[in-house]
Amino acid sequence: MKYDVVDAVISPPGRLDVLSKIEVSKLLDTSQGGLYDIFRNCSLAVLNCGNYLDDGKQLLERYPSFDIRLLQVERGIKLEVKNAPASAFVDGKMIKGISEHLFAVLRDVVYVGENISDNPDIDLNQSAGITNAVFHILRNAGILRPQTDPRLIVCWGGHSISRLEYDYTKEVGYELGLRGLDVCTGCGPGAMKGPMKGATIGHAKQRISNGQYLGISEPGIIAAEAPNPIVNDLVILPDMEKRLEAFVRTGHGFVVFPGGVGTAEEILFILGILLHPENREIPFPLIMTGPGGSADYFHEIDAFLVETLGEEIRQCYQIIIDDPVRVAREMIEGVQQVREYRKQHGDAYYFNWRLNIDYEFQQAFHPTHDNMRNLLIRKDMETHELAANLRRAFSGIVAGNVKVEGIREVEEHGLFEIHGDHAIMQRLDTLLASFVAQTRMKLEGEEYTPCYRIIK
Numbered sequence: 001m002k003y004d005v006v007d008a009v010i011s012p013p014g015r016l017d018v019l020s021k022i023e024v025s026k027l028l029d030t031s032q033g034g035l036y037d038i039f040r041n042c043s044l045a046v047l048n049c050g051n052y053l054d055d056g057k058q059l060l061e062r063y064p065s066f067d068i069r070l071l072q073v074e075r076g077i078k079l080e081v082k083n084a085p086a087s088a089f090v091d092g093k094m095i096k097g098i099s100e101h102l103f104a105v106l107r108d109v110v111y112v113g114e115n116i117s118d119n120p121d122i123d124l125n126q127s128a129g130i131t132n133a134v135f136h137i138l139r140n141a142g143i144l145r146p147q148t149d150p151r152l153i154v155c156w157g158g159h160s161i162s163r164l165e166y167d168y169t170k171e172v173g174y175e176l177g178l179r180g181l182d183v184c185t186g187c188g189p190g191a192m193k194g195p196m197k198g199a200t201i202g203h204a205k206q207r208i209s210n211g212q213y214l215g216i217s218e219p220g221i222i223a224a225e226a227p228n229p230i231v232n233d234l235v236i237l238p239d240m241e242k243r244l245e246a247f248v249r250t251g252h253g254f255v256v257f258p259g260g261v262g263t264a265e266e267i268l269f270i271l272g273i274l275l276h277p278e279n280r281e282i283p284f285p286l287i288m289t290g291p292g293g294s295a296d297y298f299h300e301i302d303a304f305l306v307e308t309l310g311e312e313i314r315q316c317y318q319i320i321i322d323d324p325v326r327v328a329r330e331m332i333e334g335v336q337q338v339r340e341y342r343k344q345h346g347d348a349y350y351f352n353w354r355l356n357i358d359y360e361f362q363q364a365f366h367p368t369h370d371n372m373r374n375l376l377i378r379k380d381m382e383t384h385e386l387a388a389n390l391r392r393a394f395s396g397i398v399a400g401n402v403k404v405e406g407i408r409e410v411e412e413h414g415l416f417e418i419h420g421d422h423a424i425m426q427r428l429d430t431l432l433a434s435f436v437a438q439t440r441m442k443l444e445g446e447e448y449t450p451c452y453r454i455i456k
Helices: 021-028 036-047 056-062 096-116 127-141 163-178 194-205 240-250 261-274 292-309 311-316 324-345 369-373 383-402 404-413 422-437
Strands: 005-010 067-073 076-085 152-156 182-185 213-217 233-236 253-256 286-290 318-321 416-419 452-455
Touching: 036 067, 036 076, 036 096, 076 096, 096 127, 096 233, 127 233, 127 240, 152 163, 152 194, 152 240, 152 261, 163 182, 163 194, 163 286, 163 292, 163 324, 182 194, 194 213, 213 240, 240 261, 253 261, 253 324, 261 286, 261 292, 261 311, 261 383, 261 422, 286 292, 286 324, 292 311, 292 318, 292 383, 292 422, 318 324, 369 383, 369 416, 383 404, 383 416, 383 422, 383 452, 416 422, 422 452
Parallel strands: 152 182, 152 253, 182 213, 213 233, 253 286, 286 318, 416 452
Antiparallel strands: 005 076, 067 076
């Protein structure tokens, strides 16, 4: 099938005006291991905004002749795009929001390549070094707001949800916006778009003109979750683990809507952190919520968490069904506790420095067959270690479902195998089967082919 494409030259919207010759040369380097492939693939995902497609490999195959080049001109830089998706343009001109997202990608890819990856002052083999890297990337992106009270609510949930669930996410976002709260999501469609859309109406009614709609992504996932048009602050972290840390360091409250394996990965990431003894006293409002028809989904999630991590895990979250107003009120109360705690302990409002995140949660996980097969998933492990490995298992399934490298790995070597204690594998199999039955693995209308095999 042939897709309409457009060629264009665009200027930065005031966020990134100049680059050094070394930075330009790295971006133009098409050799393996250079920044060009990352920049090209992320840019194509941004330009595909609105054409929801949760398969990064399919997106690259759909636009094989797409190219993007950096042009150095006397007054700064411009981007030349060739064979870009026509949906990113109106009457031959690129949509302004998409242009902003495109230069945000450029900004973050350049910054990570120049100031993080090869920086001797940032040790990515140490926990503190990784946290420092996350902070610097967020600060460079200009998304940290130090002169404001805590009000950023992270909303997690799936890209493949029902219309009823999507409308519910908008209702919750609306109630959050009415109360002056901002929204941060993974920036894609579904439960990542709905809360932002609702919050815009709430903010408009309250005449809030500086609302923040923050989207946090990473190169492997952005093709499957292209930034939705409401995002007014976009930042690209180098990998999934740094992306997840960016969420928990910047957010003041968390709302989890129905989703699939990606949402389960996010839940296990944050709960594994909250189980650490050093984090037990830190206020961290976490609410799982959905419409009445989603009650079974949260029942399965709750049962899985209790079976694997123990009854005490329920102290870390609330489940609220079909009550957007209560969700927003609980968030306001939780955020106020966060504010008082950070004020009392001299911690920043805009970045949660006190939260202890073990290195095992920060270390990038590469979903190869050997790595998936060798994950230790046993009842006799420390709960936070078990949570970390379960998170990695879900991360591998996400990769096999939507990421280019994961899809290719499965195509070349067969299904990922996940081994573990019988009781945990039984509960994991039940949970994943419920995701498939509820069509939470792929966008609506697409048939799901499993990329994994549970070995009991």
